[in-house]
Amino acid sequence: MLRKLLAALPILVLLLAGPVARAQELLAEVTVTTENVTISDPTIVTSMQKDIREFLNNRAWTTQTYRDAERIRLRMFIGITTIPQNGTYNCIMRLVSTRPVYGTGYETNVISINDKSFNFNYSPQMSLRFSPNSFDSNLSSLLSYYAYLVIGIDRDTFGKLGGTPYYELARNIVNYSANQTSTNEPDEGWRGTGSRERHFLLDNLTDPQFEAVRTGLYNYYRLGMDIFIEKPEEARASMMTALTGIQKAAITRPGSLIFRAFFDAKAEEIANVFRTSPDQSQKQQLVAMLTEVDPGNSAKYQTVLK
Incomplete structure (x- = not known):
């Protein structure tokens, strides 16, 4: 695409005139x-x-x-x-x-x-x-x-x-x-x-303290979702990297709006992607990590382990 x-x-941004x-x-x-x-x-x-x-x-x-x-x-x-x-x-x-x-x-x-x-x-x-x-x-x-x-x-x-x-x-x-x-x-x-x-x-x-969220978007989508059909395990690994970075940022600045905006959009999809993972330890790590930073969607994450 x-x-x-x-x-x-490089992006040269010129406003429409x-x-x-x-x-x-x-x-x-x-x-x-x-x-x-x-x-x-x-x-x-x-x-x-x-x-x-x-x-x-x-x-x-x-x-x-x-x-x-x-x-x-x-x-x-x-x-x-x-x-x-x-x-x-x-x-x-x-x-x-x-x-x-x-x-x-x-x-x-x-x-x-x-x-x-x-x-x-x-x-x-x-x-x-x-x-x-x-x-x-x-x-x-x-x-x-x-x-x-x-x-x-x-x-x-x-x-x-x-x-x-x-x-x-x-x-x-x-x-x-x-x-x-x-x-x-x-x-x-x-x-x-x-x-x-x-x-x-x-x-x-x-905010530079939230840079992990923005780089996480690239890892989650371009290196994760975009290759999931061909390389699901590699995709999940990239998505775990993204989510780990987002988790660390969330712990540093809990309650920040960017995390609510992200997880409101992604919680169900994350659960669906990792539910079919053959790596049980990866599943357990994911659920523990996201339940901590996004407790409101913990029920969705728990389905990963079923």
Whole structure:
């Protein structure tokens, strides 16, 4: 795949500054729900869903060319919880990004992210615009931030620390959004004093103490899942290396958001991969290790030993 070949090349990141003819990176499914609120005009939800999907899918976020089959699939679920005033929406958001496994038709979850303070102003008449260096609207900033986060994490799975340029772009969005005074959309989540998930997840990904997580993504996917069909034992060994590094980082900084985002996406798959291992000692080591750092999914890990 082209992304695998590009992983070894230096990445020159130029932000889009016009209608450049190249394939888009994202293929997002967007679902907006209103289970807890009443909206008099349901077409607003339909319009919101369409505008968010098109904003994510119809622009080139990087200078790299992605074939249609290589676009990063993600599912974004937005639940409107309250409408404080006309045109203002307080929401919760869950995002799951996936990645194809080389040589198979299997899509593997890469990351699962929750944002409990996904709040923005919206009207069907507004135009969602993105500027790399200035604030336009909170919805634009939120979507752009998560677009670069997803691209960065995906790049980390194809090349060691390959996502760094995209985390820097996400950081730029955090900085100008935290300092914006041009609209009535104050969002403490950009400062880390409101929705801690958004601010601290990026901090985790760019903190040198968590480098084992990012190199672990490469070992888990490129040296693990991508070769599993042909070399299952070698793949499991690489995945154990990845998980051991993640465990050590988790012990150093317990409770950090990056570990929750990783294990929420991967626990079931990890159990499935190692359940068929012929190495009983490897299974026991895995279960002991992951039960310690991810006790919430311990029941799934215990199935490895059955």
